[in-house]
Amino acid sequence: MQEGFVSYINDQKDMAQASLEADTEGIKNTQTVIQKAINWFRARSMFVVAYGTGCGAIEMPPVFTSRYDIERLGVVGVATPRQADIMIVSGYCSLKTLKRVIRTYEQMSEPKYVIALGSCAINGGMYWDSYNTIKKLDDYIGVDMFVTGCMPRPEALIEGFVKLQDRIKNNNIEPGYIKYKEDYQFYRANQERLFGKNIAPAFIEDYTGMDI
Amino acid sequence: MFLDILIMLILAYSFGFLYYGLYRNISARVHGRFGPSIAQSFYDSIKLFTKDTSTSFGWMFYAGPIIMASGALMTVLFIPYLNHGDSLIGFSEYGNLIVVLYFMVLGPLGNALGVGSHGNPFGAMGIIRGLTRLIGLEMPFYIAVIGLMIASGTADIAEIMASQKETYNIVAHPLLFIAAFISFLGFMGKSPFDVVGAPAEVYSGPAVEFGGKFLALTLSQSAIFSFAKLLLMVNLFLGGADNLVDLVVKTFILFLAAVFVGNVYGRLTTSQSVDFLFKIPTVIAIVGLMFV
Numbered sequence: 146m147q148e149g150f151v152s153y154i155n156d157q158k159d160m161a162q163a164s165l166e167a168d169t170e171g172i173k174n175t176q177t178v179i180q181k182a183i184n185w186f187r188a189r190s191m192f193v194v195a196y197g198t199g200c201g202a203i204e205m206p207p208v209f210t211s212r213y214d215i216e217r218l219g220v221v222g223v224a225t226p227r228q229a230d231i232m233i234v235s236g237y238c239s240l241k242t243l244k245r246v247i248r249t250y251e252q253m254s255e256p257k258y259v260i261a262l263g264s265c266a267i268n269g270g271m272y273w274d275s276y277n278t279i280k281k282l283d284d285y286i287g288v289d290m291f292v293t294g295c296m297p298r299p300e301a302l303i304e305g306f307v308k309l310q311d312r313i314k315n316n317n318i319e320p321g322y323i324k325y326k327e328d329y330q331f332y333r334a335n336q337e338r339l340f341g342k343n344i345a346p347a348f349i350e351d352y353t354g355m356d357i
Numbered sequence: 358m359f360l361d362i363l364i365m366l367i368l369a370y371s372f373g374f375l376y377y378g379l380y381r382n383i384s385a386r387v388h389g390r391f392g393p394s395i396a397q398s399f400y401d402s403i404k405l406f407t408k409d410t411s412t413s414f415g416w417m418f419y420a421g422p423i424i425m426a427s428g429a430l431m432t433v434l435f436i437p438y439l440n441h442g443d444s445l446i447g448f449s450e451y452g453n454l455i456v457v458l459y460f461m462v463l464g465p466l467g468n469a470l471g472v473g474s475h476g477n478p479f480g481a482m483g484i485i486r487g488l489t490r491l492i493g494l495e496m497p498f499y500i501a502v503i504g505l506m507i508a509s510g511t512a513d514i515a516e517i518m519a520s521q522k523e524t525y526n527i528v529a530h531p532l533l534f535i536a537a538f539i540s541f542l543g544f545m546g547k548s549p550f551d552v553v554g555a556p557a558e559v560y561s562g563p564a565v566e567f568g569g570k571f572l573a574l575t576l577s578q579s580a581i582f583s584f585a586k587l588l589l590m591v592n593l594f595l596g597g598a599d600n601l602v603d604l605v606v607k608t609f610i611l612f613l614a615a616v617f618v619g620n621v622y623g624r625l626t627t628s629q630s631v632d633f634l635f636k637i638p639t640v641i642a643i644v645g646l647m648f649v
Contacts, residue, residue: 190400214390224560227568
């Protein structure tokens with residue numbers, strides 16, 4: 146039984162890897178030189194709006210200070226979502242917080258990326274059976290990078306940034322904001338399941354061709 | 358003429374952003390960290406030009422940054438880059454110091470018009486702070502500049518530059534230089550006079566609703582404008598530049614002075630900075646005016 150399980154896991158891994166490589170090939174071939182240059186600049190300059198919820202609000206600030214100095218990678222904090230490229234959601238989201246997170250996310254202009262920091266934003270973490278917090282942030286907005294840990298060290302967050310930069314540079318994985326637009330009905334249904342109609346009006350883009 | 362203007366603008370854009378990158382880098386070293394690359398500001402600018410703009414608050418919102426940018430471009434084009442030369446002079450034959458001072462105020466006014474059209478209270482707060490501070494900044498700067506005009510007997514920048522062949526104005530009129538330098542620090546928007554866009558208080562102030570291409574335009578014009586201000590100070594007090602190397606050295610020295618002052622002093626509040634500017638530099642400028 147053990148062996149069967151191991152081989153099952155390995156098969157799954159191979160399949161995931163194969164599909165990932167196929168995706169990578171597909172997207173890479175369509176990149177022109179100009180797109181590559183633009184992606185390089187996008188990776189090299191990241192404006193971050195840090196949405197501090199939970200303990201991540203304590204772990205995030207050191208990343209911007211002299212000790213860890215994330216600015217050397219081109220990452221700087223900005224005060225408003227209008228100017229931001231990246232949003233860090235740093236921990237558990239209560240329902241009340243989630244509403245604001247969605248609002249902030251929709252105010253950011255594209256291309257935009259989300260980093261979910263810590264176990265709570267990935268699977269609920271220690272709040273997995275709480276009546277008042279969500280478990281998986283990825284169900285409500287398009288998350289690009291998960292940084293695991295409870296709480297992750299600043300080094301982990303920096304590694305998350307570096308991985309995200311590679312991903313933007315190579316453009317090999319579909320960004321979260323495109324998923325959010327394409328599968329908007331899925332995300333909106335999840336949001337409405339929690340809030341009913343008590344949320345901001347639906348985010349509608351003409352080119353998605355959706356009628357909500 | 359066209360090529361001349363193009364080269365002037367490219368130089369102003371590149372040096373403006375290069376100096377801004379150096380500002381970030383030097384400040385980082387002062388803080389004891391490594392800091393971003395010197396070209397970081399170029400990366401930011403190019404990235405922002407390729408970013409979407411998601412907001413709209415009517416046509417004035419878009420016109421604001423364009424008025425600001427035209428103010429900055431006109432300022433830089435009316436200041437000759439080099440001493441007694443035929444190249445890199447732009448429109449400076451057709452205008453004088455008074456025109457330059459007029460164009461320098463166009464930027465903040467354009468900003469106020471653009472920001473006024475969206476309803477964000479932080480933007481309005483930033484603009485009120487900026488315009489209040491501007492009243493304080495203009496007073497000593499204008500008195501110092503009037504002193505120079507009286508001393509040189511002309512309002513033409515090229516002639517003021519030419520009149521400094523023997524002694525620079527910084528030596529001949531040190532009090533006027535001190536007054537103008539303190540206002541110049543304020544015009545550069547660096548600490549201790551950086552109350553306009555204070556991120557923790559007014560959430561980047563006037564730029565709060567600007568994102569994407571319009572933020573890129575705002576940043577580019579501010580880089581060009583800061584180079585124009587460095588250029589004006591060099592022309593008025595340091596005898597202008599004989600060649601490009603001279604220009605880079607002189608502007609860089611002035612810029613470095615501004616950076617170090619900015620790194621040493623904390624931020625003043627609006628009322629503190631206006632109080633300070635009305636009391637100390639204005640008095641210094643008036644005393645300097647008496648010695649002209």
